[in-house]
Amino acid sequence: MMTMIRLKIMNKLSYSRIVLATLILTMLTAACTSRYRLDLYLLEGEARTKIKVEKTEFMVGAVLGDPTSRNKVEQGDGNCLVLITGSRGRTLDTEAHNLASYDRYVRYRLFIQLAATVKAGSMTLKDNSLLQMLGRYEIAPEDKLYYPIGGELVVDSLAGNKLFGTIDGRFENRNGEPVALEGQFKAKTSD
Numbered sequence: 463m464m465t466m467i468r469l470k471i472m473n474k475l476s477y478s479r480i481v482l483a484t485l486i487l488t489m490l491t492a493a494c495t496s497r498y499r500l501d502l503y504l505l506e507g508e509a510r511t512k513i514k515v516e517k518t519e520f521m522v523g524a525v526l527g528d529p530t531s532r533n534k535v536e537q538g539d540g541n542c543l544v545l546i547t548g549s550r551g552r553t554l555d556t557e558a559h560n561l562a563s564y565d566r567y568v569r570y571r572l573f574i575q576l577a578a579t580v581k582a583g584s585m586t587l588k589d590n591s592l593l594q595m596l597g598r599y600e601i602a603p604e605d606k607l608y609y610p611i612g613g614e615l616v617v618d619s620l621a622g623n624k625l626f627g628t629i630d631g632r633f634e635n636r637n638g639e640p641v642a643l644e645g646q647f648k649a650k651t652s653d
Contacts, residue, residue, distance in 0.1 A: 523539075569596040594606060613643075623652045626648050
């Protein structure tokens, strides 16, 4: 009788251990997945599009310069992070819309001025960033520059030569057309 009770208790403990181990493993897997799945979104009007960070550049000893000049970054006491993003935009029809259509590919270059010593923390995007639409040659260059009107960048962590960040920023061009970026990204800080 005593042996039977011990077996039942041991079976319940083994079952509890298996459930606990499964729960811990599931939580760890979810934590790792969320850290490495960095979703970044572009909001143009009502449209929300997931965008891909195609390229990052980290410039040491650089600050934001004149937004209207060809070189938007110049030497200075700071660091600049540049993200080039891209996404497939809406499908556009040609004049002979029954015969052909194409997907517009939307690309932006985001310039962010960081402190001379980069560390985890948050900073405002106003006066520290610039968003430039790439391509779209039918649009005047001045209309493709979007200035920050609000939001912040959070440097979540620095791991080796990688910077993990979260952005929630709103930008407008000179015509008042809004664009927003929100989500997470990873950037390489050095070679």
